[in-house]
Amino acid sequence: MHVLVNAAMSADGKLSTRRREQVRISGDDDFARVDRLRAAADAVMVGVGTVLADDPSLVRFDRKHRQRVGKSGVPARVVADSRARTPPDAEILRGDAPTYVLASEAAPADRRRALVGAGAGLVVAGEGRVDLAAALGALSDDGVADLLVEGGGELIFSLVEAGLVDELSVFVGPLLIGGRDAPTLADGEGFVDDFPRLELDDVELLDGGAVLRWSLAE
Ligand SMILES: NC(=O)C1=CN([C@@H]2O[C@H](COP(=O)(O)OP(=O)(O)OC[C@H]3O[C@@H](n4cnc5c(N)ncnc54)[C@H](OP(=O)(O)O)[C@@H]3O)[C@@H](O)[C@H]2O)C=CC1
Numbered sequence: 001m002h003v004l005v006n007a008a009m010s011a012d013g014k015l016s017t018r019r020r021e022q023v024r025i026s027g028d029d030d031f032a033r034v035d036r037l038r039a040a041a042d043a044v045m046v047g048v049g050t051v052l053a054d055d056p057s058l059v060r061f062d063r064k065h066r067q068r069v070g071k072s073g074v075p076a077r078v079v080a081d082s083r084a085r086t087p088p089d090a091e092i093l094r095g096d097a098p099t100y101v102l103a104s105e106a107a108p109a110d111r112r113r114a115l116v117g118a119g120a121g122l123v124v125a126g127e128g129r130v131d132l133a134a135a136l137g138a139l140s141d142d143g144v145a146d147l148l149v150e151g152g153g154e155l156i157f158s159l160v161e162a163g164l165v166d167e168l169s170v171f172v173g174p175l176l177i178g179g180r181d182a183p184t185l186a187d188g189e190g191f192v193d194d195f196p197r198l199e200l201d202d203v204e205l206l207d208g209g210a211v212l213r214w215s216l217a218e
């Protein structure tokens with residue numbers, strides 16, 4: 001499986017505000033770029049923190065680009081959600097695109113049932129938190145070869161920590177958000193040594209900001 005992380009951050013590295021409310025950091029051209037990334041993906045993934053904060057549907061994508069890259073159907077949606085906290089009426093469970101909820105053994109049975117009842121494909125991996133390597137393995141077995149991860153910072157950190165990310169693209173927008181408690185591109189516990197190293201592949205000026213494309217070094 002190829003894993004691409006894409007997100008938009010302010011010039012000071014924030015994904016949103018201290019209130020964890022969604023901020024439009026990207027401009028129209030960057031959102032069009034994201035639509036192409038989604039079009040080229042078999043599935044688009046977020047953490048449950050993003051589901052609870054933004055209630056995203058993740059259904060928008062560039063249909064012409066999907067034809068160009070030779071993919072059929074629509075990209076699936078994926079939520080990393082250890083305790084099955086995704087509300088059964090969340091936007092991510094609505095519409096025609098399939099949705100996988102990645103949960104752990106810690107997810108209560110009634111919440112699992114409610115999500116399956118709402119149409120989710122439930123993948124259980126890990127005891128406390130989702131075992132991301134095992135869960136992505138299950139997605140891969142189900143035909144997900146190209147996974148686009150849109151955030152947030154907790155999920156991105158864990159994926160990088162587990163060595164599961166191949167590429168990172170970040171739109172750095174022309175604004176400052178600030179706030180010591182505002183989410184950043186990589187939150188979690190943070191690294192104190194053995195910092196993952198990145199190789200810069202490309203820089204593109206867009207929407208008054210820039211898209212930086214990196215590969216994760218081996
Ligand atoms: N600007 C941008 O491009 C984007 C901005 N955002 C913003 O980010 C914020 C949300 O980000 P954040 O709060 O970090 O939430 P995340 O979306 O990263 O979700 C984090 C949650 O995912 C669950 N999870 C399950 N398994 C794991 C695992 N192995 N490792 C880590 N987490 C796991 C955890 O909950 P549990 O333990 O219950 O499973 C965790 O709390 C919002 O404000 C949103 O607007 C989000 C996406 C993109």
Ligand SMILES: Nc1nc(O)c(N)c(N[C@@H]2O[C@H](COP(=O)(O)O)[C@@H](O)[C@H]2O)n1
Binds near residue numbers: 057
């Ligand atoms: N690329 C990007 N730029 C921004 O400025 C953003 N705020 C986000 N947020 C992400 O997009 C998701 C919402 O997608 P839909 O509206 O459902 O299509 C949101 O949940 C974040 O993952 N992304």
